Amino acid sequence: MGMKTIDLRTKSAEELNQELINLYQARFGLKMQIATQQSNKTSxxxxxxxxxxxxxxxxxxxxxxK
Known part of the structure; x- marks a missing residue:
């Protein structure tokens, strides 16, 4: 996580779409952890x-x- 915009611009469309999917999955997982009080990393x-x-x-x- 934490890619710079310049790094993203060098990626292909397929790589960008895969990165987007990975970020959505990470966000969902974190939301579930927060909801079940397994994590307090709301930031x-x-x-x-x-x-x-x-x-x-x-x-x-x-x-x-996309």
Missing amino acids: ELGKLRREIARVKTVIAEKGVA
């Missing part, structure tokens, strides 16, 4: 949300539909 949700937005922005810049 990680914001970090994941911003990372997802970063990947979506690069996908939009490339003009690739």
Whole structure:
């Protein structure tokens, strides 16, 4: 986690889509851990949300539909 935008821009469309799927899965897992009180890392949700937005922005810049 924590890729820089410049690193994302060098990836192919398929790699970006896979990265987006991985981030969604990580966010879901973290939400479940927080809901079941197995984790108290609520700040990680914001970090994941911003990372997802970063990947979506690069996908939009490339003009690739998901």
